[in-house]
Amino acid sequence: xxxxxxxxxxxxxxxxxxxxxxxxxxxxxxxxxxxxxxxxxxxxxxxxxxxxxxxxxxxxxxxxxxxxxxxxxxxxxxxxxxxxxxxxxxxxxxxxxxxxxxxxxxxxxxxxxxxxxxxxxxxxxxxxxxxxxxxxxxxxxxxxxxxxxxxxxxxxxxxxxxxxxxxxxxxxxxxxxxxxxxxxxxxxxxxxxxxxxxxxxxxxxxxxxxxxxxxxxxxxxxxxxxxxxxxxxxxx
Ligand SMILES: *Cc1c(COP(=O)(O)O)cnc(C)c1O
Numbered sequence: 001x002x003x004x005x006x007x008x009x010x011x012x013x014x015x016x017x018x019x020x021x022x023x024x025x026x027x028x029x030x031x032x033x034x035x036x037x038x039x040x041x042x043x044x045x046x047x048x049x050x051x052x053x054x055x056x057x058x059x060x061x062x063x064x065x066x067x068x069x070x071x072x073x074x075x076x077x078x079x080x081x082x083x084x085x086x087x088x089x090x091x092x093x094x095x096x097x098x099x100x101x102x103x104x105x106x107x108x109x110x111x112x113x114x115x116x117x118x119x120x121x122x123x124x125x126x127x128x129x130x131x132x133x134x135x136x137x138x139x140x141x142x143x144x145x146x147x148x149x150x151x152x153x154x155x156x157x158x159x160x161x162x163x164x165x166x167x168x169x170x171x172x173x174x175x176x177x178x179x180x181x182x183x184x185x186x187x188x189x190x191x192x193x194x195x196x197x198x199x200x201x202x203x204x205x206x207x208x209x210x211x212x213x214x215x216x217x218x219x220x221x222x223x224x225x226x227x228x229x230x231x232x233x234x235x236x
Pocket of ligand 1: 041043064086087172206207208209223224225226227
């Protein structure tokens with residue numbers, strides 16, 4: 001069990017560092033650390049790591065690929081974790097994702113809503129939904145997320161569907177740009193959403209490299225992978 005205990009030590013040390021960064025960023029921004037939830041992104045890492053993380057007090061994990069997430073969530077069903085789906089979503093997989101995800105953060109088009117609602121109904125379990133909004137300039141390659149102007153209609157579609165709870169927004173800072181103005185834009189977009197949907201209070205933003213900026217701009221959830229688990233294996 002030496003391997004397991006050294007991996008546990010490694011994860012414990014990294015978690016402590018990340019929790020310290022979150023606490024420092026909250027102090028800096030005059031926010032309570034209780035207002036920011038850490039979602040540990042476990043994609044590419046085995047269920048054994050998820051188990052260790054749960055034992056170290058992690059409550060929320062994130063995955064971005066349906067097949068991998070489905071298997072891992074089943075393997076770890078006894079841990080009582082909240083599973084966040086944060087990846088690109090095909091509409092024909094939406095119901096299957098809602099069958100295990102507690103939060104689907106990457107809802108970027110109305111076409112996904114019916115499937116998510118169906119999956120949530122089949123499981124008799126409300127699924128929390130975040131709308132993923134693009135902070136990239138239009139036309140950028142590999143861009144994910146809805147246009148800010150499409151959010152009002154998308155938010156209404158989620159609210160009108162059964163068993164889905166509109167919780168807020170998710171975004172990724174544009175690659176190769178200063179994340180600060182992007183997260184400030186996100187905060188503005190969120191204010192507009194809140195005006196129509198006062199319970200959509202969550203903002204999921206910030207990853208290993210930019211969580212401080214996200215917290216400063218008001219993020220309620222940070223999605224941290226490599227700073228906790230180490231660099232992801234390069235193979236698929
Ligand atoms: C992989 C991933 C993360 C975590 O990224 P790190 O840089 O490893 O912290 C966060 N959000 C999304 C959407 C991701 O796909």
